[in-house]
Amino acid sequence: xxxxxxxxxxxxxxxxxxxxxxxxxxxxxxxxxxxxxxxxxxxxxxxxxxxxxxxxxxxxxxxxxxxxxxxxxxxxxxxxxxxxxxxxxxxxxxxxxxxxxxxxxxxxxxxxxxxxxxxxxxxxxxxxxxxxxxxxxxxxxxxxxxxxxxxxxxxxxxxxxxxxxxxxxxxxxxxxxxxxxxxxxxxxxxxxxxxxxxxxxxxxxxxxxxxxxxxxxxxxxxxxxxxxxxxxxxxxxxxxxxxxxxxxxxxxxxxxxxxxxxxxxxxxxxxxxxxxxxxxxxxxxxxxxxxxxxxxxxxxxxxxxxxxxxxxxxxxxxxxxxxxxxxxxxxxxxxxxxxxxxxxxxxxxxxxxxxxxxxxxxxxxxxxxxxxxxxxxxxxxxxxxxxxxxxxxxxxxxxxxxxxxxxxxxxxxxx
Numbered sequence: 554x555x556x557x558x559x560x561x562x563x564x565x566x567x568x569x570x571x572x573x574x575x576x577x578x579x580x581x582x583x584x585x586x587x588x589x590x591x592x593x594x595x596x597x598x599x600x601x602x603x604x605x606x607x608x609x610x611x612x613x614x615x616x617x618x619x620x621x622x623x624x625x626x627x628x629x630x631x632x633x634x635x636x637x638x639x640x641x642x643x644x645x646x647x648x649x650x651x652x653x654x655x656x657x658x659x660x661x662x663x664x665x666x667x668x669x670x671x672x673x674x675x676x677x678x679x680x681x682x683x684x685x686x687x688x689x690x691x692x693x694x695x696x697x698x699x700x701x702x703x704x705x706x707x708x709x710x711x712x713x714x715x716x717x718x719x720x721x722x723x724x725x726x727x728x729x730x731x732x733x734x735x736x737x738x739x740x741x742x743x744x745x746x747x748x749x750x751x752x753x754x755x756x757x758x759x760x761x762x763x764x765x766x767x768x769x770x771x772x773x774x775x776x777x778x779x780x781x782x783x784x785x786x787x788x789x790x791x792x793x794x795x796x797x798x799x800x801x802x803x804x805x806x807x808x809x810x811x812x813x814x815x816x817x818x819x820x821x822x823x824x825x826x827x828x829x830x831x832x833x834x835x836x837x838x839x840x841x842x843x844x845x846x847x848x849x850x851x852x853x854x855x856x857x858x859x860x861x862x863x864x865x866x867x868x869x870x871x872x873x874x875x876x877x878x879x880x881x882x883x884x885x886x887x888x889x890x891x892x893x894x895x896x897x898x899x900x901x902x903x904x905x906x907x908x909x910x911x912x913x914x915x916x917x918x919x920x921x922x923x924x925x926x927x928x929x930x931x932x933x934x935x936x937x938x939x940x941x942x943x944x945x946x947x948x949x950x951x952x953x954x955x956x957x958x959x960x961x962x963x964x965x966x967x968x
Contacts, residue, residue, distance in 0.1 A: 556729070557737055561744035563723035564666045564691050570721035572642075572663055572689045578718070580636045583683050586714045587632035590679065593710055594625040601675065603702040608673075613867040616802045618673045618700055628679050635683045635933040641955045642689050656962040661955040663689035665746035668728075668738055669936065670760060672752035673699035678707045680934035682725045688954035693745065695728040695738060697752075704730075739764040749949070751937040754864070754890075769944055771937025773864045774804030774892035776922045779881045779907065781898035782815040788919070789897040790824045796895070796921040798831040802866050804938060805893050805925040809861060809871045811881050817874045818844055825850050834869045836860035841872040862888035878903050882910055889913060891940045893922040914940050914947040 574582070590597070601620040608615050620628075641661055648658040667690045671677045678694055685692035696704040704727055712722040728738060739748060742765045750760040754773045761768055778796055780789045796807035812820055821841065825848045828835070836856040837845055845853045860871045861884070875881045885894055895917035896907040908916050915925045915938075927935025927948035936954075939945040945953040 557734055557741075560693070560723075560726055560728060561741050563721075564693055564726060565744050567691050567721040567723040568663075568665060571686065571691060571724045574689065574720065576640045579640065579687050579689070582686055582714060582718050582720070583632050583636040585718065586679075586683070586711060587629040587636075589710050589714055590625060590632065590707075591629045593706075594622055597625055597703065597706060598622065600702045600706040604673075604675075604700050608699060613802045614673045614699065616800065618675065618703075620675055620703060624676070628676055631680065631928060631934045632683050634928065635687050635951065638687060638933045638951050640687065640689075641952050644955075646957065653966050654964060655966055658960045658962075659957055660960060662958040664954055664956055666691045666693065666744060667954065668693040668695065668741075668745045668748045668766065670695045670735065670738065670748065670750045670752070670756065672697040672756065674751075675700045675703040675707060677751060677936075678704050678727075679711075681936055682708075682711050684934055684936060684951050684954055686724065688951055690954055691724050693726050693728050693738070695735070696730060698730045701730050735759075736763060739766060742766050749936055769939060769949065770941045771939050771949055773890050773940075774806070774922075774925075774938065775808050775862055775864050775888060775890035776805060776893045776895075777809045777811050777885050777889065778807055778895040778897065778922065779811040779875075779878075779885070780813060780816065780820055781878065781881075781896055781900060781903055781907075782813040783899040783903075784816070784820075784897040785899065786816060786820050786823055789820065790827055792895070792897055792919070792921050793824060794827045794831070796923050797828070797833060797870050798868065799921075799923055801868050803923075804864070805922050806866070807870060807922055808863060808865050809873060809888065811873050811875055811884055812841065813881070814840070814874050814876050817841065821845060821872075822848065828870070832868055836869070836871040838871075838873050840874040845872070862890075864890070878906065882907070885911060892938055893917065893925040895920065895922050914938060 644661045646659045650656050669681050708727040711725045715722045745766045748764050748766045749769050750757045751771045821844045834852040836854050838856050842855050891913045893915045894911045894913045898904045904918050927950040930948050932950035935948045935950045937949050939949040
């Protein structure tokens with residue numbers, strides 16, 4: 554603890570600096586950061602290359618790690634979007650006067666010191682910092698070793714803007730990436746108000762089991778798309794391809810295609826050549842393996858039980874054929890991580906049943922699971938997709954970085 558204790562103390566002290574900043578001040582700070590991020594894009598790319606050089610080209614996490622000019626401009630634009638969002642703090646949720654004259658208000662206040670533990674996604678560094686600043690929170694960032702140089706430079710830019718605006722630079726800090734400090738972070742309940750893990754199931758499980766600090770999970774995404782027998786098969790194939798290949802390394806990418814047996818053969822005839830173009834490796838149950846083999850699909854394997862409920866994060870996907878909606882619902886209930894689930898159907902009754910009965914943070918009808926994203930949903934940037942049910946569920950964005958506080962005004966009343 555000694556190695557990070559001063560950082561934790563500094564974070565607690567920095568709360569006053571950011572929580573007292575005006576709405577306009579927060580907006581100016583974030584917009585200034587957007588300007589600096591664009592101005593320093595060349596150096597960000599240089600630092601990012603140092604990290605990319607350490608990662609094999611075949612590693613699916615490489616796409617998450619990559620920052621190019623286009624992505625940096627998107628990040629700057631996202632910062633401007635966050636600045637435009639309404640300040641979620643100091644909102645009066647209710648107010649009333651008791652018979653004894655006490656005036657009671659319930660209002661929103663910042664969470665305090667937010668610790669975020671994440672893996673090889675340097676965009677998270679900017680997103681989390683902006684969201685915490687906008688909501689008056691201090692943030693402690695523990696990114697992975699994979700993005701060490703990128704994160705270090707980005708945090709230096711954020712701290713530069715904080716100092717230029719007359720604020721405590723410790724409002725945003727990068728904690729050591731060395732794994733030996735994770736337990737110290739998780740047990741710093743005197744200094745950190747909430748921990749948010751973002752990454753693999755292994756990371757989230759470790760945080761959940763070892764943290765003394767309250768945890769808000771942003772879960773791994775094991776996402777299914779069920780092709781019901783009334784679906785428009787051409788449209789369904791296009792949705793599946795988008796959900797799988799548009800960016801396979803992210804949590805809202807498709808992992809399992811669930812197909813009604815009544816349309817399995819014609820649907821796979823349409824889907825197979827489309828997935829083959831992207832060299833998607835398939836892990837197929839017995840029925841779908843037979844169909845795909847007859848189509849000479851080049852990369853098909855017989856699925857094992859472990860291939861269902863698996864988050865691939867790569868150009869890989871499992872296929873399951875079911876006998877109708879009931880079996881589809883059973884399969885999804887068994888293997889879902891409760892992130893994002895979709896049905897492709899033209900049957901209104903079955904569609905509504907799916908939307909109502911599937912237990913997930915986000916459910917879709919006739920659309921790709923790739924839309925699960927705070928920015929896409931109009932929430933600005935996000936910290937992650939929460940799959941739990943307490944405090945936040947779904948895109949965990951600005952509106953959820955607050956808690957409640959009761960303010961009671963009296964005139965000498967005693968009980």
